[in-house]
Amino acid sequence: MVSPALAIITGGASGIGWASAQALSAKGIRVVIADINADAARERAAELGGDAVAATLDVADEDSVSALFESVTEDYGPLTSVVNCAGLTIPGTLADLSLADWNTTISVCQTGTFLTFKYAARHIVDGGSIVTIASLNGRQPGVGLGAYCAAKAAALMLTQVAALELGERGIRVNAISPGLVDTPLVAGLSMVPGMTEDYIENTPLGRSGKPEEIASMVAYLLSDEASWITGSAFDINGGAHTQRYPNLLKHVAALAL
Numbered sequence: 001m002v003s004p005a006l007a008i009i010t011g012g013a014s015g016i017g018w019a020s021a022q023a024l025s026a027k028g029i030r031v032v033i034a035d036i037n038a039d040a041a042r043e044r045a046a047e048l049g050g051d052a053v054a055a056t057l058d059v060a061d062e063d064s065v066s067a068l069f070e071s072v073t074e075d076y077g078p079l080t081s082v083v084n085c086a087g088l089t090i091p092g093t094l095a096d097l098s099l100a101d102w103n104t105t106i107s108v109c110q111t112g113t114f115l116t117f118k119y120a121a122r123h124i125v126d127g128g129s130i131v132t133i134a135s136l137n138g139r140q141p142g143v144g145l146g147a148y149c150a151a152k153a154a155a156l157m158l159t160q161v162a163a164l165e166l167g168e169r170g171i172r173v174n175a176i177s178p179g180l181v182d183t184p185l186v187a188g189l190s191m192v193p194g195m196t197e198d199y200i201e202n203t204p205l206g207r208s209g210k211p212e213e214i215a216s217m218v219a220y221l222l223s224d225e226a227s228w229i230t231g232s233a234f235d236i237n238g239g240a241h242t243q244r245y246p247n248l249l250k251h252v253a254a255l256a257l
């Protein structure tokens, strides 16, 4: 890794992004916590202390992504690392999902991934590294998760295209596909009776994950220890990819009865 290292973490103010910010900062990497939740980003950067920076970012808005990468490289560059982590999900079966909800999930998880790659490619130094937080749902379908599954499958494919396009500059691009990780994103789902139990029943290691268990892989992939790894996706999910995804809507429907 080029030294001194500087990382932008999209969605860095919560969950996996925040754990990644902490892991990278602990390795002496300067982190830019970039999030649509500006207050949370500021609080997290203050909590981290040192030279951590907070930035407001909407990954679905090209002007916002472009401005972030320009200002960060101008003010703190050279940019060595990017963690493409911002995400959300709005559940709904294909028969019921509104176009607006489809567009929201796609714009953050898919278009946001594309825009982050676009400006990362323009601003990151040769020899830098990018990690995208995709999902188990990028390859394992979930009832009621059509938009999210489609967007995460796209994120996995964009990772491979980016690895192909940026390899000649020595830039490594990889993805992580987490299973159920205890973060605010899934707090609502986990409160649906039976949902977490169903997931765990289909997970060989018998539990959900902690954000730090994804962050350690982020830190590894961005480091020189991963110097010959690019275009790869890593299942970090306690082995859940070997079995089936729980039927989210079955549990929600049971709740409504």
Ligand SMILES: NC(=O)c1ccc[n+]([C@@H]2O[C@H](COP(=O)([O-])OP(=O)(O)OC[C@H]3O[C@@H](n4cnc5c(N)ncnc54)[C@H](O)[C@@H]3O)[C@@H](O)[C@H]2O)c1
Pocket (backbone or CB within 6 Å): 010, 011, 012, 013, 014, 015, 016, 017, 034, 035, 036, 037, 057, 058, 059, 060, 085, 086, 087, 088, 108, 112, 133, 134, 135, 136, 177, 178, 179, 180, 181, 182, 183, 184, 185, 186
């Ligand atoms: N938690 C899980 O079980 C799980 C599983 C697989 C994949 N993931 C993926 O991991 C990533 C992080 O999720 P998390 O679980 O830490 O969720 P989280 O809700 O804790 O964090 C997501 C962060 O993204 C930010 N964000 C949302 N929309 C944004 C936008 N338009 N621009 C910039 N920032 C935005 C949020 O403000 C939040 O800080 C997501 O891409 C998610 O899809 C999570």
